[in-house]
Amino acid sequence: MGIIAWIVLGLIAGAIAKAIMPGRDPGGILVTMLIGIVGAFLGGFIGNAITGSGLNGFSLWSILLAVVGSLILLWIYRLATRRSARTM
DSSP: HHHHHHHHHHHHEEEEEEHHSSSOTTTTHHHHHHHHHHHHHHHHHHHHHHOOOOOOOOHHHHHHHHHHHHHHHHHHHHHHHHHHHHHH
16 A cells, blocks of 8 residues: 555544544644554554454555554553643
8 A cells, every 4th residue: 555545544544533532632633643644554553463454455444444543542642641741
């Protein structure tokens, strides 16, 4: 899959993950987009490790893996920013 397709898939996954897990995030839309892009990579890695099939274009499986990866990263990001906000 080309890098542009990864970015577009990540943006879509980030938007879906944000809709599933709403809330205020420090950083706004830029951080959400980056989480979506990195989440697509993470989802592809997880899918490849579990089933031997990672992201293969714009299929339902690829979008599902990218959204799962984005949700995991969004959850970790919120835990990290919540803890750092409490210590200040």
